[in-house]
Amino acid sequence: MFHAVVFIISWILWILFADKKRWRELFPVALFASFLGCLTDNIMHYYTLWHYQNGHPLLISLIDDFGVYIVVTYLFIQWLPKKRTFRSMFGYWFIWTGMAISLELIYNATNHLIYHQWWNSWWSYLADWLLYWMFYEYHKIFNLKKLSE
Numbered sequence: 001m002f003h004a005v006v007f008i009i010s011w012i013l014w015i016l017f018a019d020k021k022r023w024r025e026l027f028p029v030a031l032f033a034s035f036l037g038c039l040t041d042n043i044m045h046y047y048t049l050w051h052y053q054n055g056h057p058l059l060i061s062l063i064d065d066f067g068v069y070i071v072v073t074y075l076f077i078q079w080l081p082k083k084r085t086f087r088s089m090f091g092y093w094f095i096w097t098g099m100a101i102s103l104e105l106i107y108n109a110t111n112h113l114i115y116h117q118w119w120n121s122w123w124s125y126l127a128d129w130l131l132y133w134m135f136y137e138y139h140k141i142f143n144l145k146k147l148s149e
Contacts, residue, residue: 007067
């Protein structure tokens, strides 16, 4: 139930805040995030660093991969600062990674996510920085806004 509520909230946020006119530009990077989520979930079946509890693992993975990951990435790219100086981008990344790790800490505190082996919230936070950088670079490289103009 917890994961379904997070899925519904994420898509409500998309409906309320997404710039739907830019979907051709923004959705490819959101789908890339979903793909990485699916890939990671499959790897975790063989080398478990974390797992989700309190529900069917496949359903929970699909809810995250096609809900939270898509919506968060879409909004992250949509709201990139116009002026992309080191300072503005660092602050922007800090806010988004802070929100991402906060959500993960809620999952962990409510026992919906369990860490294994050497993985912990600090590694997740580092991974969030890397992921947001990858999404930003993906968007810069495959900027479809230029193609649609």
